[in-house]
Amino acid sequence: MTPLPITVLSHTFTHPSPPLNLGKSVTLGIPDNATAGYSPPQATWFYDAPRDPKTLSTIALTESLQRVLCSYPAYTGRLSHIPYRSNGDWSERFGRIRVTYGTDADPGVETVIAHCDATLASLIPTAAQRGRVWNASDVPFALFSGQDIKIALHDGLETGGLPAAIVKLTTFACGGIAIAARLQHVLGDAQAFLQFVRDWAGVHRAMSRGLPLPILNPIFDPRILDERAAGNINGVEPDPNILQAARGLPVHKYDWWASASNCPEPFQHRTKPASEIHGAETSPRGLPFDWKDWNVTQPTPHYVLHYSAEEISEMYTALAPSDSEYSFSHLDALLAHLWASIVRARHIPHSDPIFLNFAFNFRPRMSPPLPSTLLGVPACMIHAAGNASSAHGHETRSLALAIRKAIRSMNAETIPVFLHEVAHHVDAQRYWQLFGGKHHVMVTSWLQHGMCEIDFGVGRRPRFVEALMPGWIMQLMEARYGDCVDEEGKLVADGDGDDEEVVEGMVDGPVYTNGSGVKAVGSKGMEKRPWYSSGVDISFNLEAGLAEELVRNPLY
Numbered sequence: 001m002t003p004l005p006i007t008v009l010s011h012t013f014t015h016p017s018p019p020l021n022l023g024k025s026v027t028l029g030i031p032d033n034a035t036a037g038y039s040p041p042q043a044t045w046f047y048d049a050p051r052d053p054k055t056l057s058t059i060a061l062t063e064s065l066q067r068v069l070c071s072y073p074a075y076t077g078r079l080s081h082i083p084y085r086s087n088g089d090w091s092e093r094f095g096r097i098r099v100t101y102g103t104d105a106d107p108g109v110e111t112v113i114a115h116c117d118a119t120l121a122s123l124i125p126t127a128a129q130r131g132r133v134w135n136a137s138d139v140p141f142a143l144f145s146g147q148d149i150k151i152a153l154h155d156g157l158e159t160g161g162l163p164a165a166i167v168k169l170t171t172f173a174c175g176g177i178a179i180a181a182r183l184q185h186v187l188g189d190a191q192a193f194l195q196f197v198r199d200w201a202g203v204h205r206a207m208s209r210g211l212p213l214p215i216l217n218p219i220f221d222p223r224i225l226d227e228r229a230a231g232n233i234n235g236v237e238p239d240p241n242i243l244q245a246a247r248g249l250p251v252h253k254y255d256w257w258a259s260a261s262n263c264p265e266p267f268q269h270r271t272k273p274a275s276e277i278h279g280a281e282t283s284p285r286g287l288p289f290d291w292k293d294w295n296v297t298q299p300t301p302h303y304v305l306h307y308s309a310e311e312i313s314e315m316y317t318a319l320a321p322s323d324s325e326y327s328f329s330h331l332d333a334l335l336a337h338l339w340a341s342i343v344r345a346r347h348i349p350h351s352d353p354i355f356l357n358f359a360f361n362f363r364p365r366m367s368p369p370l371p372s373t374l375l376g377v378p379a380c381m382i383h384a385a386g387n388a389s390s391a392h393g394h395e396t397r398s399l400a401l402a403i404r405k406a407i408r409s410m411n412a413e414t415i416p417v418f419l420h421e422v423a424h425h426v427d428a429q430r431y432w433q434l435f436g437g438k439h440h441v442m443v444t445s446w447l448q449h450g451m452c453e454i455d456f457g458v459g460r461r462p463r464f465v466e467a468l469m470p471g472w473i474m475q476l477m478e479a480r481y482g483d484c485v486d487e488e489g490k491l492v493a494d495g496d497g498d499d500e501e502v503v504e505g506m507v508d509g510p511v512y513t514n515g516s517g518v519k520a521v522g523s524k525g526m527e528k529r530p531w532y533s534s535g536v537d538i539s540f541n542l543e544a545g546l547a548e549e550l551v552r553n554p555l556y
Contacts, residue, residue: 004116004117004118004123004140004143005116005117005118006114006115006116006117006143006170007114007115007116008112008113008114009058009113009114009115010111010112010113011110011111011112011113012110012111013107013108013109013110013111013163014062014065014066014069014076014108014109014110014111014167015066015069015076015106015108015109016066016067016069016070016073016076017063017066017067017069017070018070020070020073020102021102021103022073022101022102022103023102023103024073024100024101024102025098025099025100026074026098026099026100026101026220026222027082027091027096027097027098027222028096028097028098028099028186028187028222028376029222029223029225029226029376029377029378030090030222030225030226030229030233030419030422030423031225031362031376031377031378031379031380031419031422032097032186032187032222032376032377033095033096033097033186033428033429034380034422034425034428034429034431034433035185035186035189035377036095036097036153036156036185036186036428036429037153037155037156037270037429037432038185039185039469039470039473040151040182040183040184040185041182041183041185041188041189041190041192041193041194041467042145042180042181042182042183042193042467042468043145043180043181043193043194043197043451043465043466043467043468044141044144044145044168044178044179044180044465044466044467044468045178045179045180045197045454045456045462045465046120046124046144046176046177046178046462046463046464046465046466047176047177047178047179047456047458047462047463048120048174048175048176048458048460048463049174049175049176050175050457050458050459051459053175054208055208055456055457055458056177056179056456056457056458058113058169058171058177060204060207060208061169061179061204061456062111062113062169063207064200064203064204064207064208065109065111065167065200067203067207067213068196068199068200068203068204068216069109071199071216071218072196072199072218072220072375073101073102074099074101074164074187074220074375075109075164075165075183075187075188075196076101076106076107076108076109076163076164076165077099077100077101077102077106077107077164078099078100078101078103078105078106078107078152078159078161078164079097079098079099079152079153079159079162079164079184079186079187080097080098080099080100080159081095081096081097081098081159082096082097082098084276084277086277087236089233089234090233090234090423090424093424093425093426093427093428094274094276094277094426094427094428095274095427095428095429095430096428097153097186097428099164099187105161107152107161107162107163107164108163109163109165109166109167110146110149110163110165110166110167111166111167111168111169112146112149112166112167112168112169113168113169113170113171114168114169114170114171115170115171115172116144116170116171116172116173116178117173118172118173119172119173119174119176120172120174120176120463121174123139124139124463124464126463127464127479130304130306131306132305132306132551133303133304133305133306133547133548133551134303134304134306135301135302135303135547136302136303136304136466136539137301137302137303139302139466141302141466141468142468143170144168144170144178144180144466145168145180145182145466145468146166146167146168146180146182147468149166149168150162151163151164151165151166151182151184152164152184153184153186155269156270156429157269164183164184164187165181165182165183165184165187166180166181166182167179167180167181167182168180176463179456181193181196181197181200183196185377186376186377187375187376188375188376188377189359189361189376189377189378189379190359190444190446190449191361191363191372191379191449192218192374192375192376192377194446194449194450194451194454195218195373195375195449196218197454198450198454199214199216199218200456201454201455201456201457202214202216203216204456204457205455205456205457208457209457217373218373218375219371219373219374219375220375220376221374222376224370224371224374225362225366225370225374225376225378225419226419226423228366228415228416228419229416229419229420229423230242230416230417230419230420231420233419233420233423233424237424238420238421238424239420242417242420242421243420243421243424245414245417246417246418246420246421249382249409249410249414249417249418250382250383250384250385250406250409250410251380251381251382251383251418251433252287252355252357252381252383252432252433252434252435253286253287253431253433254286254287254288254289254431254432254433254434254435255285255286255287255288255430255431256270256271256289256429256430256431256432257271257272257273257285257430258285258286258287258288259271259288259289259291260272261288261291262291262292263289263291264291264296264297266296267296270429273426273427273430274427277426277427286430286431289435289437290435290437293435293437293438293439294435294436294437294438294472296436296471298543298544299543299544300471300472300541300542300543300544301541301544301547302539302540302541303539303540303541303542303546303547304537304538304539305537305538305539305540305547305550305551306479306535306536306537306538307334307532307535307536307538308535309530309532309533309534309535311535312330312333312334312532312535312536313330313532315330315333315334315336315337315396316328316329316330316333318333318396318397319332319333319336319396319397319400326401326404326405326408327404328400328401328404330530330531330532331445331447332400332403332404333396333400334476334532334536335356335358335400335403335443336396336397336399336400336403337396338441338443338474338538338550339354339356339384339386339391339399339403339441340390340391340394340396340399341391341549341550342441342542342546342550343388343391343392343441344391344392344549345545345546345549345550346438346543346546348388348391348438348439349388350387350388350389350392351387351388351389352387352388352439353385353386353387353388353439354385354386354387354388354391354439354440354441355383355384355385355386355435355439355440355441356383356384356386356399356402356403356440356441356442356443357381357382357383357433357434357435357440357441357442357443358381358382358383358384358403358442358443358444358445359379359380359381359443359444359445360379360380360381360382360407360410361378361379362378362379362380362410362415363378365410365411365412365415366412366415367412380410380418380433381433381434381442382406382407382410382433383406383440384399384402384403384405384406385402385406386398386399386402436470436471436472436473440472441474442472442473442474443473443474443475443476444469444473444474444475444476445475445476445477446467446475446476446477447476447477447478447531447536448478448531451465451467451477451478452465452477452478452479452480453480461480465477466539467539469539469540469541470541471541471542472541472542473540474538474539474540474542475538475539475540476536476537476538477536477537477539478531478532478534478535478536478537479534479535479536479537480534
């Protein structure tokens with residue numbers, strides 16, 4: 001594909017306005033620290049030209065960003081490693097991180113404004129044109145996301161004066177715009193990240209319409225979760241009984257220090273303990289990465305695969321009746337189908353073990369539940385385990401049962417056990433809870449967060465949303481897109497027919513789903529509907545030929 005004509009117009013750092021003189025330094029939470037080497041949550045929202053060009057002007061968007069950062073000051077702060085002390089508390093063990101914000105030294109949010117001479121319609125087809133399978137490999141999404149800009153801890157180590165968050169605004173020849181944001185993972189998971197972008201959109205809508213700003217309530221206090229950890233996390237040694245219980249949880253413990261043999265060059269720096277802790281206790285050893293099973297250099301074309309509501313309902317019906325002890329969900333059915341389909345497409349031997357790894361949110365599962373607006377990473381990656389013969393034999397029910405059992409095992413009693421073990425890790429980034437080998441399928445669900453409902457005042461949903469994922473993770477999101485503009489500038493009805501009603505009724509919240517349907521916070525009389533009512537898009541960068549195999553595989 002011919003390189004896109006993109007011109008960078010400005011490169012600045014955005015700070016809260018009015019300025020905040022807080023001078024705060026906060027130790028990040030127990031699970032936050034473990035994610036320093038993970039891919040940061042990021043996404044780009046592509047909007048067709050608004051009726052009023054001033055609605056999405058880069059000046060107005062920057063001003064609303066300044067205002068929303070008053071509620072998210074930590075995102076403008078400076079990340080740094082806490083000095084290691086061998087006899088310190090849990091936060092002084094190696095690799096623990098703090099964020100300092102509300103000072104003159106804050107990096108701010110790195111903000112890039114650019115222009116692309118192409119039109120959105122020439123780059124991104126409408127949902128109808130994308131159809132069941134869209135090969136998006138030719139769209140240079142990384143150019144619009146600011147992927148070339150270094151973020152603090154981009155390699156799990158470097159902080160310096162690098163920013164913790166990046167925003168890039170790219171205007172197009174047609175009057176459309178790409179709004180991209182990226183956040184260092186230690187400061188937020190997908191839920192926290194999307195909450196930030198929704199709040200930014202809510203503030204922007206209010207400012208563009210001359211309305212009072214919405215009341216925002218993000219909570220940045222890692223102690224809320226840390227205080228739920230079992231046992232004494234500041235003790236010299238972990239509690240052996242708690243450790244024993246933690247080892248029974250469905251959480252992988254891949255050990256970088258045990259994985260130097262045949263490790264690809266980009267990861268070599270992770271395989272040796274830091275000099276500060278050389279000779280420190282390194283047991284228990286975790287699993288070594290099986291590099292023969294994970295080819296990190298192979299090409300991974302980018303596809304978007306769509307499943308309709310009817311297909312997801314078929315998957316769910318195929319699981320009926322539910323187990324007497326475990327009740328299946330529609331998401332269980334979709335995940336089991338994807339897991340089985342990929343195992344078959346990869347021709348994994350029937351006798352081999354297989355794993356589905358997926359992000360697990362602690363917030364609603366603690367007792368009492370954590371605040372839904374809690375920032376940080378109150379989450380981990382868990383896995384369901386099965387046998388490839390179940391996938392080859394289309395025994396999707398057994399895979400769905402493995403998923404449901406894994407979810408059930410992480411609860412208000414066991415999450416504190418997990419926190420105790422992680423707090424006692426000698427190095428916060430020594431272990432990984434995931435692996436990209438061919439026997440593993442990794443999924444992150446961005447469902448139920450209103451990702452495609454985010455409205456900066458345009459009055460309709462985005463043409464497309466792209467969350468740039470590493471080449472071994474599949475991302476799920478509702479396929480709820482707005483009407484689009486074609487290459488002649490004409491409006492093409494491509495949504496589900498209720499964009500104006502839903503967008504205007506959203507007020508300041510996402511679309512929530514609770515099994516019975518969805519509703520917009522603050523809306524009146526809005527029709528309830530299940531999260532899969534408009535279908536689901538699966539975005540992935542997996543090995544070549546896999547998308548075609550997935551489509552050829554029958555549903556069940």
